[in-house]
Amino acid sequence: MTHSRTRRLVGVVAVAAAAATVAATAGGTATAAKNGPTMDIQLLSFNDFHGNLEPPSGSSGRVTVDHRLDPATGKAVDVTKDAGGAEYLATNLANARKGHPNSLTVAAGDLIGASPFLSAAFHDEPTIEALNAMKLDASAVGNHEFDEGYKELQRMADGGCIDDGAGANNQDSCPGGKTFTGANFDYLAANVDYAGTDKTILPAYTIKKVKGAKIGFIGMTLKDTPSIVTAAGVAGLEFKDEVTTANKLVPELKKKGVNAIVVLIHQGGVPNQQVWYGPDNKPYTVNPTYDYTCAKGGTLAADSPILPIAKNLDPAIDMIVSGHTHQPYVCNVPDPKGQQRMVTSASSFGRLFTDTNLTYDRRTQDIVRTSVSSANMIVSREVPKDPTQTSIINTYKELVKPIASRVIGHVNTDVTRTQNSAGESQLGDLIADAQLADPSVVTNGQKPVIAFMNPGGIRSDLTYANSPYGEAPGDITFEEAFTVQPFNNYLVSLDLTGAQIKQVLNEQWSGANAGTGRKILQVNAGFNYSYSGTTLGAVTVNGQPLVDTQTYRVVTNNFLQGGGDGFATMAKGTNVYYGGLDIDAFANYLEANSPYTPGPLTRITAN
Structure with a gap:
């Protein structure tokens, strides 16, 4: 599969971070000890950011951390914690990278689109700027990346300004004489072709090198994207099956010496409800906490769209970062050979990120499947605000006033x-x-x-x-x-x-x-x-x-x-x-x- 437009290559390397408790571990047969020289790599991931530069409010800005009985009603209710906001996400990611010299940060789509006004008023240019500053390395496209059409998505990737009348239609590209350079990260769309061709509208995959280790990232949106976006925005495009697309790319990556492969996919699952035992020792059906599925006994609903995809992706694919459903989960799903494989999702709006630690075997040039451990981490607002993100937000808050007010x-x-x-x-x-x-x-x-x-x-x-x-x-x-x-x-x-x-x-x-x-x-x-x-x-x-x-x-x-x-x-x-x-x-x-x-x-x- 080829990509018809030239894209800049984004080098890799980030420093990495503090780590979380192991939420789940994928099963396999090999172990790091038997396979020889290895290196540790950290993978940070998130999804469905939707341009939430400022801390989201209401239920969109909270995560469920526990449950309690309401003394007034006797019913079980959620105990929540405020989370999210670009200033806090950036700080949490930076803190997580500390002590991890081999770190990458990736995402699973819907980073833009359906965004709050602060970003949408400028065609989501502020969000791309913010993600660049967060040192994002790669992301799949999601359905909302097509909200303003695929050509606008390509502009998000490559940069450039729109002559839109400087706010005449309540949107303003490159306000105040600013320039827009596009994404420093790789936007990936492996299963989105120009109709009748094998050319993708954006790169199908990217290969990141970390001190000699090569990791391939395949990025895809859900094949049903045309049914949930504006028809005009995807006219002339073909959205292909996720499993077929990714599996065809595995041999291509292997020919390039890439055995470590991660799929970034904008399709997801839905956790089943949690059974919580109150202080009265009675069971209550409640919303699952952010870390319940699957580390603490939670499960994904059997009809979750991500499950048949995960179960049929080539066994050579080592991990799946998913999104779309706005749900938090870290689960093992057996691959076609019956080996457990990690599937993650970090809720939405920047409230969580997933911290994954894995071992890379230099001899096989592959990820040791048994080493993969992941945990969803709360984007706490109890940390200092990232000054770069604060500057971005304040700049656009001033620029948006004439339109917004x-x-x-x-x-x-x-x-x-x-x-x-x-x-x-x-x-x-x-x-x-x-x-x-x-x-x-x-x-x-x-x-x-x-x-x-x-x-x-x-x-x-x-x-x-x-x-x-x-x-x-x-x-x-x-x-x-x-x-x-x-x-x-x-x-x-x-x-x-x-x-x-x-x-x-x-x-x-x-x-x-x-x-x-x-x-x-x-x-x-x-x-x-x-x-x-x-x-x-x-x-x-x-x-x-x-x-x-x-x-x-x-x-x-x-x-x-x-x-x-x-x-x-x-x-x-x-x-x-x-x-x-x-x-x-x-x-x-x-x-x-x-x-x-x-x-x-x-x-x-x-x-």
């Missing part, structure tokens, strides 16, 4: 994404109404009459008391609006028949979404429907029954229009027309309908 509207009360029993939310109503009102999706004078919004794309609430820039209570800044919809999706209008719209509604609980819980689409005022269990009831448009044979103009974001979230029928729409950004429609609607008060949740009815 602009007041775009006013709300009279909190407007939340909390769903009622039918699955409808105040913010869902507001966003769907904003989509319907957006003039950018009107074609030939034809206005949409139905709007659909996926609930997973609503990421935060509009809070009346929140005043990040000292604005009056209830005032909503562009930054607050962006935090609600952080993906920079385009709005798209299209034609669907009444029958197709009913099929879309049925796909909320069938097809790819069967058995996964409801994915209730948020809809505009004037569109109503009911359901009972998994049976669709009455559907009306402006008070009139939806007619199967009639064509209706629909507006949604390009993620849903491309069939995302399992709504395959959306992709069958005709007369597709791309409008402006969803965040602009949202901001404009708030500005035009201020002050805003949410109405009753009566658009969706569950019987």
